[in-house]
Amino acid sequence: MRPARRGWSQPAAKSDVDDVHDVRREPLPSYRKTLQADYGAELETADFAGGGAEAAERMNRWVDRHTEGMIPQIVDSNEPLDPETLAVLLNTVYFKGGWQDEFDPARTEQAAFAMDGGERLDVAMMQRGGSYPHLRTERFEAVRLPYGLKGGYRLLLVLPARGLGVDDLLPDLERYEEWQDELQAKAGSVALPRFKAAVRSVLNEPLRQLGMRQAFAPGADFGGMLEGSPDLQLSLVLQQVVLEVNEKGTEAAAATLMAEGGAAPPSDPFEFRADRPFFLAIEDGVSGAWLFLGRIGRPADGA
Structure with missing residues (x-):
């Protein structure tokens, strides 16, 4: 996620979940407890400054591991992350x-x-x-x-x-x-x-059409995630399916x-x-x- 106008996030599901937080903001203890107790999520910190190439590589390795190699990459490590990114939530589902x-x-x-x-x-x-x-x-x-x-x-x-x-x-x-x-x-x-079949989709507009509008607009309430109650909103929901x-x-x-x-x-x-x-x-x-x-x-x- 990014402050104010922008941000990345994804609702966690009962599957493999990873929450990567920027070192500039610490997750609230209550949020950390919910992730670990209710979703079995892994919680990590990363530095998104300077494009976050290392963070992107770590996220790709996590997705590759939890999809048994079917999805080796979810983000392009050659395209820098916005330096204002504060949190990235990843979710994978695997079926064989x-x-x-x-x-x-x-x-x-x-x-x-x-x-x-x-x-x-x-x-x-x-x-x-x-x-x-x-x-x-x-x-x-x-x-x-x-x-x-x-x-x-x-x-x-x-x-x-x-x-x-x-x-x-x-x-x-x-x-x-x-x-x-x-x-x-x-x-x-x-x-x-x-x-x-492999499909990569940006889900912003479909989610808005389904009624999930406030999360993409200024004033979205994600204050229960990070310390300092930063003003966050979603900017990108990306899904890849194989x-x-x-x-x-x-x-x-x-x-x-x-x-x-x-x-x-x-x-x-x-x-x-x-x-x-x-x-x-x-x-x-x-x-x-x-x-x-x-x-x-x-x-x-x-x-």
Whole structure:
């Protein structure tokens, strides 16, 4: 964070968290206690003066370590930090899940993926059969693929009906709690591109649109963080996400800087083929929470 007009921060989540404070300001004892007791956060001091190249390198090493090397860098050590920076909060989320039933690499073949706009891309299309929770409506087709022996986590895939795009499904996705129980175990086949996706996003404006405006404006109250109650406000919320899906499973990582089983198979098996842009979400099988979610519009092979 920086005083007055500017600052960097990010709300901590229940995952790996690091709080880096400038040597010019000490965190309040109550804030330090909350970070360590409630979030298990690491708390460090750094000197952001003169561009903070050393601090940037330390932050990058921390993110690289806590995402198992999937995100080696969150800040560019060649671009100096604002000398007025007072605090940087880092948060990482890492997920690695092997399929309950792996895709057989021998069945992976080159196939066409129709991107928005009509362009076609050759992709490595993985294929497998089985019994999976599935739903088809006039607007979309959805299927869940479980991870691990117990299926505690799963990959939700939602494919728009032909003539519709992923953006057209936003109202349907917002009503997911209403239709998710309609996913019924059926026999069928799934064809899914092998891909690795990496996205780097500045979240300032999306957060403002969601109602988080005061934190980016003069007068934001972060007085409970640092001694001296400095006048702070957020200037940058940056997130980087890497997601890799292959025959063995899924590996995903995110770093943010604010600086089933069951029923007898039906007679009519389904065929789910993700050969055009689709929505995906890695979800917790107990709470139903989406850990990672996104739109795959141009698969890039991660193999």
